[in-house]
Amino acid sequence: xxxxxxxxxxxxxxxxxxxxxxxxxxxxxxxxxxxxxxxxxxxxxxxxxxxxxxxxxxxxxxxxxxxxxxxxxxxxxxxxxxxxxxxxxxxxxxxxxxxxxxxxxxxxxxxxxxxxxxxxxxxxxxxxxxxxxxxxxxxxxxxxxxxxxxxxxxxxxxxxxxxxxxxxxxxxxxxxxxxxxxxxxxxxxxxxxxxxxxxxxxxxxxxxxxxxxxxxxxxxxxxxxxxxxxxxxxxxxxxxxxxxxxxxxxxxxxxxxxxxxxxxxxxxxxxxxxxxxxxxxxxxxxxxxx
Amino acid sequence: xxxxxxxxxxxxxxxxxxxxxxxxxxxxxxxxxxxxxxxxxxxxxxxxxxxxxxxxxxxxxxxxxxxxxxxxxxxxxxxxxxxxxxxxxxxxxxxxxxxxxxxxxxxxxxxxxxxxxxxxxxxxxxxxxxxxxxxxxxxxxxxxxxxxxxxxxxxxxxxxxxxxxxxxxxxxxxxxxxxxxxxxxxxxxxxxxxxxxxxxxxxxxxxxxxxxxxxxxxxxxxxxxxxxxxxxxxxxxxxxxxxxxxxxxxxxxxxxxxxxxxxxxxxxxxxxxxxxxxxxxxxxxxxxxxxxxxxxxxxxxxxxxxxxxxxxxxxxxxxxxxxxxxxxxxxxxxxxxxxxxxxxxxxxxxxxxxxxxxxxxxxxxxxxxxxxxxxxxxxxxxxxxxxxxxxxxxxxxxxxxxxxxxxxxxxxxxxxxxxxxxxxxxxxxxxxxxxxxxxxxxxxxxxxxxxxxxxxx
Numbered sequence: 001x002x003x004x005x006x007x008x009x010x011x012x013x014x015x016x017x018x019x020x021x022x023x024x025x026x027x028x029x030x031x032x033x034x035x036x037x038x039x040x041x042x043x044x045x046x047x048x049x050x051x052x053x054x055x056x057x058x059x060x061x062x063x064x065x066x067x068x069x070x071x072x073x074x075x076x077x078x079x080x081x082x083x084x085x086x087x088x089x090x091x092x093x094x095x096x097x098x099x100x101x102x103x104x105x106x107x108x109x110x111x112x113x114x115x116x117x118x119x120x121x122x123x124x125x126x127x128x129x130x131x132x133x134x135x136x137x138x139x140x141x142x143x144x145x146x147x148x149x150x151x152x153x154x155x156x157x158x159x160x161x162x163x164x165x166x167x168x169x170x171x172x173x174x175x176x177x178x179x180x181x182x183x184x185x186x187x188x189x190x191x192x193x194x195x196x197x198x199x200x201x202x203x204x205x206x207x208x209x210x211x212x213x214x215x216x217x218x219x220x221x222x223x224x225x226x227x228x229x230x231x232x233x234x235x236x237x238x239x240x241x242x243x244x245x246x247x248x249x250x251x252x253x254x255x256x257x258x259x260x261x262x263x264x265x266x267x268x269x270x271x272x273x274x275x276x277x278x279x280x281x282x283x284x285x286x287x288x289x290x
Numbered sequence: 291x292x293x294x295x296x297x298x299x300x301x302x303x304x305x306x307x308x309x310x311x312x313x314x315x316x317x318x319x320x321x322x323x324x325x326x327x328x329x330x331x332x333x334x335x336x337x338x339x340x341x342x343x344x345x346x347x348x349x350x351x352x353x354x355x356x357x358x359x360x361x362x363x364x365x366x367x368x369x370x371x372x373x374x375x376x377x378x379x380x381x382x383x384x385x386x387x388x389x390x391x392x393x394x395x396x397x398x399x400x401x402x403x404x405x406x407x408x409x410x411x412x413x414x415x416x417x418x419x420x421x422x423x424x425x426x427x428x429x430x431x432x433x434x435x436x437x438x439x440x441x442x443x444x445x446x447x448x449x450x451x452x453x454x455x456x457x458x459x460x461x462x463x464x465x466x467x468x469x470x471x472x473x474x475x476x477x478x479x480x481x482x483x484x485x486x487x488x489x490x491x492x493x494x495x496x497x498x499x500x501x502x503x504x505x506x507x508x509x510x511x512x513x514x515x516x517x518x519x520x521x522x523x524x525x526x527x528x529x530x531x532x533x534x535x536x537x538x539x540x541x542x543x544x545x546x547x548x549x550x551x552x553x554x555x556x557x558x559x560x561x562x563x564x565x566x567x568x569x570x571x572x573x574x575x576x577x578x579x580x581x582x583x584x585x586x587x588x589x590x591x592x593x594x595x596x597x598x599x600x601x602x603x604x605x606x607x608x609x610x611x612x613x614x615x616x617x618x619x620x621x622x623x624x625x626x627x628x629x630x631x632x633x634x635x636x637x638x639x640x641x642x643x644x645x646x647x648x649x650x651x652x653x654x655x656x657x658x659x660x661x662x663x664x665x666x667x668x669x670x671x672x673x674x675x676x677x678x679x680x681x682x683x684x685x686x687x688x689x690x691x692x693x694x695x696x697x698x699x700x701x702x703x704x705x706x707x708x709x710x711x712x713x714x715x716x717x718x719x720x721x722x723x724x725x726x727x728x729x730x731x732x733x734x735x736x737x738x739x740x741x742x743x744x745x746x747x
Contacts (some may be wrong), residue, residue: 119361220358
């Protein structure tokens with residue numbers, strides 16, 4: 001490949017990697033909103049918490065794969081407990097109360113990580129099996145970023161399988177459409193809510209754990225990830241997984257090629273795109289009117 | 291002729307008067323504190339023992355104590371505590387005829403101008419501090435400078451690097467800057483690279499005042515010192531960028547031999563990590579990664595993350611670098627490192643192993659301020675101003691001079707290439723190698739001509 005082609009292909013893969021990371025964070029958020037109508041401000045904070053859990057497991061065991069398995073699950077459990085003991089109790093007070101409590105949860109998570117892990121940034125290294133570079137036709141690309149893409153696709157596949165091919169998935173989709181009717185049919189909808197919330201947080205946890213070796217793990221990590229995830233959810237359409245996927249990929253590529261061709265405008269392109277979409281379709285690209 | 295009794299008596303009286311004069315003149319000197327002479331054997335930043343009431347010298351750490359960047363003020367608290375312990379254990383400082391000890395006051399800026407302004411006002415009006423010291427973030431410093439001017443309180447800038455801060459109308463006589471500036475770092479790097487084989491430079495800086503100003507100065511100096519140098523790319527990224535891969539891919543495609551990067555905090559760390567992950571090798575030295583030249587490369591975490599060998603060749607242009615050939619620096623390192631081994635979290639990490647970089651910068655700043663108020667015999671701002679203008683501090687073998695017209699420190703700039711293995715620092719990471727000193731006269735900070743000739747004396 002010519003050097004220019006190599007550059008453009010590399011940028012495309014960078015956009016894909018970043019987009020996939022965004023999707024992992026945003027997918028949980030959009031699921032939670034679609035199901036429960038909660039805009040979880042603390043969502044990225046759970047991703048950060050998972051990154052810290054990943055660091056801790058890595059410290060004890062030295063095994064990245066174990067950390068990748070355990071950290072999101074622990075974060076998911078934290079999400080379940082949060083839903084059960086905090087969110088459920090304010091559900092009756094309406095969306096504003098739920099939103100405010102998630103702001104409080106965000107602050108608590110921030111102070112908790114500072115209390116247990118301190119304020120310095122932590123080192124999470126790429127495991128030896130994923131270190132190194134792939135060389136192909138003049139292109140040099142980090143193996144770990146390809147792993148991030150592959151893992152995101154795998155997670156998406158598993159979620160799609162569960163949602164569309166299992167009874168549990170049917171229940172979840174039905175509850176999204178009409179929770180009252182599903183409840184009237186004898187399904188324990190609070191349990192379904194809790195499960196969905198936990199899965200949503202688990203997804204954010206996977207994102208946090210894989211982001212650790214790429215980004216600095218520090219108490220400000222949630223701020224780095226959170227804003228972009230919200231843009232994906234808003235533009236993709238609240239509650240739409242497909243929307244989150246498509247928009248996350250698009251924004252990843254927009255970021256990469258924006259930096260390539262118009263770097264001074266690259267940081268605002270995402271928001272400009274959001275403004276355009278909302279002006280034309282306020283419910284988001286794949287959102288549905290209630 | 292034999293001396294008469296009367297003559298002998300006169301000689302004794304004159305001799306005694308002479309002794310009294312010498313004693314009275316020498317007494318303040320003997321009572322003067324000396325850095326590192328105090329009892330630091332049990333100093334623990336987690337259990338500080340400075341007085342919390344009474345007639346003390348109140349020094350405020352006006353910086354970010356909360357939020358994601360709380361580690362900054364947490365570190366400065368440890369450093370000022372070290373200085374306070376040292377001086378207090380020597381009896382304190384003679385101020386207004388009395389020996390006074392140092393008390394530390396915390397003032398949380400939350401890294402934002404408005405809370406920073408309120409914190410500064412509270413420290414001055416309620417806590418009655420004698421001096422504010424800080425701060426991370428030139429935008430916060432601007433707010434603090436206005437407060438210092440309004441309430442006529444000394445403000446020591448030891449961490450905000452934007453050149454424009456020391457220009458009118460922000461500047462006031464109450465502000466003293468003891469750290470370097472973006473332009474002095476940039477000039478020093480320009481002169482450093484004048485003597486080296488690299489000719490292709492890529493500028494990658496944070497997209498705000500400091501990044502742009504430093505880059506502009508670097509380009510100008512490079513034009514003057516190295517006519518065959520080329521700027522093969524110039525990008526400015528938002529502060530707290532997550533993914534640098536698209537920027538670094540452009541660096542790779544440009545054939546750059548050096549990345550001139552003005553970035554701090556998470557950005558500096560992510561840039562270092564991601565450039566190694568992307569395999570950005572140096573075109574001149576394929577066994578090394580493309581060197582990044584920056585003032586903030588000596589954070590332990592990213593250097594550990596990339597490993598020792600990968601950190602070789604990075605170029606650190608800090609404004610404070612430990613030169614262990616100097617006895618007092620070696621003494622400082624020994625004392626600090628010995629204490630560090632006894633400290634508990636959060637101070638027991640590699641970040642605190644040696645008092646390097648920003649720690650050394652603040653340490654020098656605090657000692658210097660204490661020496662100035664000792665010289666002035668007072669914490670009265672007017673007297674401090676008079677004592678500090680034109681003053682020098684060189685205890686650590688490296689002379690710092692306070693430019694009287696604008697209260698900006700002038701000092702030689704140390705530049706080091708990172709080496710591995712490194713004798714002193716973290717064995718898992720590269721560390722600063724031999725220091726190349728760029729003379730102060732070659733890398734002077736900018737100067738607002740409107741302040742020319744202004745002296746308070």
